[in-house]
Amino acid sequence: MTETVEIPTSVDQLTPQWLSGFLADNGREAKVTSVTAEPVGTGQMAGSYRLRLEYDDAAGLPPTMVAKLATGAPEQREFGSGVFRNEVRFYRDLADRFTVPKPDCYAATISDAATEFVLLLEDMGDAVQGDQITGCTPAQAEAVAVAAAGLHAPGWNDPGLLADMPLPGEPEREMMESILAPMADVYRDRFSPDSRGSAAIDWLVRNAGDWLVAPLDNAALIHGDLRVDNVLFGPRGEVTVIDWQTITTGNPLRDIAFLLSTSLTVEDRRKHERGIVASYHRALVTAGVTGYTLDQCWEDYVGNLIQAPLIIVFGSAAAQPTERGDAMFDAMLSRSAAAIDDLAPGGLGS
Missing domain, CATH: 3.30.200.20 (Phosphorylase Kinase; domain 1)
Structure with missing residues (x-):
């Protein structure tokens, strides 16, 4: 320019x-x-x-x-x-x-x-933006997850990509931990989450540092904020992913865990998440990913549920406050806290 x-x-x-x-x-x-x-x-x-x-x-x-x-x-x-x-x-x-x-x-x-x-x-014309507060249908979530394989598979364990966009290390851990607890307190003061939501924030603060720098068997380029507000749905169900502001490298299931735990109702997630993760895994394999089993994919899904409260706490601080935004963050934390309680080892009691 x-x-x-x-x-x-x-x-x-x-x-x-x-x-x-x-x-x-x-x-x-x-x-x-x-x-x-x-x-x-x-x-x-x-x-x-x-x-x-x-x-x-x-x-x-x-x-x-x-x-x-x-x-x-x-x-x-x-x-x-x-x-x-x-x-x-x-x-x-x-x-x-x-x-x-x-x-x-x-x-x-x-x-x-x-x-x-x-x-x-x-301009995507007749496509309609997803609504994070209402959430999406299981079929829509599955379509987004399958589309995400087109982001993850081409850069799967690509050494050039990882050299250009290195995975986080101790400096990033120290920086995050220095601000996470204060930002979590700000979130509590602003949103007054219920007991399960508050427990999810406690769980986040306890575990985020270790999770951020844990060694990875597989890494790819990730969207980082993959939820239905950042998807356009076309008239025939086709999806377009937008808002590429939070790209980074990491475990690709961060995107899928964030999508399903924040964009589906609790009931729909419990009923459909295994099937959607399986569809996503098939899309990876079709796109050329090898040596990665469905069991590993599911373990990575559960192991990256922390992506949701992390993005919620940081995102609420970065965003301009609006009535809709406040309702959105509240709905996202409620849904993701339920997923953590359901699936994380020990749930929110540990």
Whole structure:
């Protein structure tokens, strides 16, 4: 992106002139003559808007796109700089390596400090965003899990990927442990979780450090926040995964544990989780993963249920507070606490 062009932090700054220059800097010589915008999605860290564009020369570009940009106060954007950098990196440098369904990216830019960014993404049209508070059906959860195999399998134990994005070590453990307990206290003060939810937070604080640095037999690129709010469902049940702000490397079942424990009702999870994990495992094998049994997959699923309370505690601190966001985090903790109590060794009594 040309250094003299300021990166917008408000949708009003996405003018035809700026968009034309932005597209040109990304190798797309289209001339935008008019733009209107409407908010879409329920993002907690950034704003997303559907742009309706008119061109003198469209250069093969569509009449609508989704623009994603950092729109919060400066301190909020500074706090979110790491996740903004992640998402731009995914679309710029990584997306083409993976078969997971995701939007096409037409243009991307980010500031050196990563406190400002803009992505122009494919508008998925008739697709409907999942609702984290309501949750999803078992069939939808299965479709997302199978789609996630297209993220995990291509980078399964890839030494180049792991060299580029190393697994966490002791410095990351020390940093996390230094802030986790205080952030857990902030969560309790803000949300007043019930006894099981509070026990899940206690369990998180006790176990997160050891879990973070435990040796892994298998690792891959993971989404890190795979839940139905971050999925678009098409009219024929097809899925598209969005919000690539929390990518990292780790045990791939972190994504599946987070998805099922937060996006299904407790009753649906108990009834269907083994079958969904089996479908996910079949998709891995079909995509070329070898030497990984279904029993290992299930053990990894149970062993990574901690992903849910971890993301809930950190995510609630990072997100701009909203009434919907508060209800969402409350529902997610309630569901994931039940999964931990059901499946983790000793449940929440240990």
